[in-house]
Amino acid sequence: MPTKPDTRKTADLPPKGDAAETLVEVEDLQVHFALRGGMIKRTAGAVKAVDGVSFSLRKGEVLGLVGESGSGKTTLGRTLLGLAKATGGSIQYRGRDLAKLKESELRPLRRSLQMVFQDPHASLNPAMDIATAVGHPLQVHGLAKNAEERRAKVAETLERVGLSPAELFMDKYPSDLSGGQKQRAVMARAIIAGPELLVADEPISMLDMSVRAKILQLFLDLKNDLDLTYVYVTHDLASAKFFCDRIAIMYLGRIVEIGTAEEIFANPRHPYTKALLGAIPDPDPHRAAVPRELPRGEVPDAALPPLGCSFHPRCPVAVAGCGWEARDLGALLERHWMAAGEDARLAESALFGHPQELTTAGLRSVALTPGKNATAVDLVELLERVREKTSDDPFWRGVTGIKGAAGKAHVTFAEGSDPRLKIVADATRADRPLQVACHLVD
Ligand SMILES: Nc1ncnc2c1ncn2[C@@H]1O[C@H](COP(=O)(O)OP(=O)(O)OP(=O)(O)O)[C@@H](O)[C@H]1O
Numbered sequence: 001m002p003t004k005p006d007t008r009k010t011a012d013l014p015p016k017g018d019a020a021e022t023l024v025e026v027e028d029l030q031v032h033f034a035l036r037g038g039m040i041k042r043t044a045g046a047v048k049a050v051d052g053v054s055f056s057l058r059k060g061e062v063l064g065l066v067g068e069s070g071s072g073k074t075t076l077g078r079t080l081l082g083l084a085k086a087t088g089g090s091i092q093y094r095g096r097d098l099a100k101l102k103e104s105e106l107r108p109l110r111r112s113l114q115m116v117f118q119d120p121h122a123s124l125n126p127a128m129d130i131a132t133a134v135g136h137p138l139q140v141h142g143l144a145k146n147a148e149e150r151r152a153k154v155a156e157t158l159e160r161v162g163l164s165p166a167e168l169f170m171d172k173y174p175s176d177l178s179g180g181q182k183q184r185a186v187m188a189r190a191i192i193a194g195p196e197l198l199v200a201d202e203p204i205s206m207l208d209m210s211v212r213a214k215i216l217q218l219f220l221d222l223k224n225d226l227d228l229t230y231v232y233v234t235h236d237l238a239s240a241k242f243f244c245d246r247i248a249i250m251y252l253g254r255i256v257e258i259g260t261a262e263e264i265f266a267n268p269r270h271p272y273t274k275a276l277l278g279a280i281p282d283p284d285p286h287r288a289a290v291p292r293e294l295p296r297g298e299v300p301d302a303a304l305p306p307l308g309c310s311f312h313p314r315c316p317v318a319v320a321g322c323g324w325e326a327r328d329l330g331a332l333l334e335r336h337w338m339a340a341g342e343d344a345r346l347a348e349s350a351l352f353g354h355p356q357e358l359t360t361a362g363l364r365s366v367a368l369t370p371g372k373n374a375t376a377v378d379l380v381e382l383l384e385r386v387r388e389k390t391s392d393d394p395f396w397r398g399v400t401g402i403k404g405a406a407g408k409a410h411v412t413f414a415e416g417s418d419p420r421l422k423i424v425a426d427a428t429r430a431d432r433p434l435q436v437a438c439h440l441v442d
Pocket residue numbers: 033047048049067068069070071072073074075076235302
């Protein structure tokens with residue numbers, strides 16, 4: 001029976017605390033990537049990949065980060081381990097703020113903070129045999145006295161991840177292994193130095209269906225045996241249900257809902273969580289449940305996020321105060337023209353003199369310029385006709401006025417605001433309260 005690797009001999013790690021402790025405390029974390037202009041200088045801006053995220057992670061817990069592509073899950077996971085640079089906020093871990101540490105200060109902590117990536121094929125150097133690859137962290141952190149001790153530890157760790165008998169695998173190369181075996185080897189390399197926190201970024205999504213559940217089970221067994229804490233990054237709510245204690249639903253750089261997996265599945269409160277859950281065909285971790293079919297379009301550009309609640313343009317139950325703006329009118333007209341057909345699109349879009357007025361970000365009111373052969377009255381009449389046809393669309397809840405004045409059609413929107421995460425009063429778990437960022441949830 002393999003024993004837990006003895007890996008904590010260096011003095012550079014802070015002392016471990018008791019089992020129920022908070023391991024990581026993230027406060028208002030921001031990771032913004034500056035946009036650079038090309039030959040022609042563009043307006044300065046930034047992609048807000050992570051934009052004001054706060055949560056705590058208990059020792060031994062599995063926290064899922066779930067959301068569509070571009071929601072910031074990977075960036076958040078990487079930043080937790082110091083692999084991406086925070087531009088604001090803090091990540092408290094054993095008395096240190098990882099967000100502020102220099103690379104040289106992070107290096108000794110790396111054995112405690114490990115990442116498992118999506119693609120096991122790309123994670124292993126094809127020219128390195130498995131024993132060398134898995135033993136590499138021992139070398140980097142000086143955790144084995146000699147090659148013999150290193151080989152023994154590698155063998156022990158390979159056995160632990162189910163690559164048994166280890167001697168069969170030590171001298172093999174990645175190309176000799178199946179996808180599942182490679183991910184086991186990657187896991188062996190991740191645990192060999194005795195980490196405490198592991199970020200697993202879609203660790204099963206590239207594996208064959210038949211081995212996914214087995215690999216997740218291995219992760220759980222290792223967690224229990226080795227006292228690990230996981231952050232599990234995934235698109236796949238079904239596997240998160242199986243694997244996670246708590247789930248954070250991310251949308252455009254923010255956590256919009258966070259709570260126990262049980263509560264998120266039994267009683268989701270955020271409209272986005274509901275939409276994701278509604279899109280799971282079958283809550284079975286053996287299946288690839290990718291919740292992509294969400295209402296009304298794609299995740300918006302993280303460099304120019306919507307006003308107010310970022311989810312409002314796609315939200316089926318959005319209300320007046322959700323942050324409506326001119327771009328939403330542009331999107332509504334697109335939906336209307338999709339339904340009305342090409343002739344209507346050609347005739348009606350010609351009434352707009354400056355279509356960019358409908359695509360500019362951040363306009364709480366807009367003065368629309370009529371096209372060449374049109375007047376402000378034509379525009380107002382068109383908008384009223386469209387309103388009649390699409391009266392059920394939540395967009396109209398945010399419109400406070402449409403009128404013609406000074407040769408333009410003026411559209412104004414209700415005052416909106418950005419909902420922050422707040423604790424839901426009737427949540428079932430007082431110790432791990434459900435938090436939701438939505439104006440509709442008290
Ligand atoms: N190095 C970078 N430079 C600029 N923008 C970046 C960088 N890394 C990520 N982004 C942007 O940050 C946003 C969040 O990306 P991230 O990969 O974290 O999302 P994700 O939810 O993990 O998506 P996926 O599931 O597709 O990996 C995206 O808009 C992405 O284009």
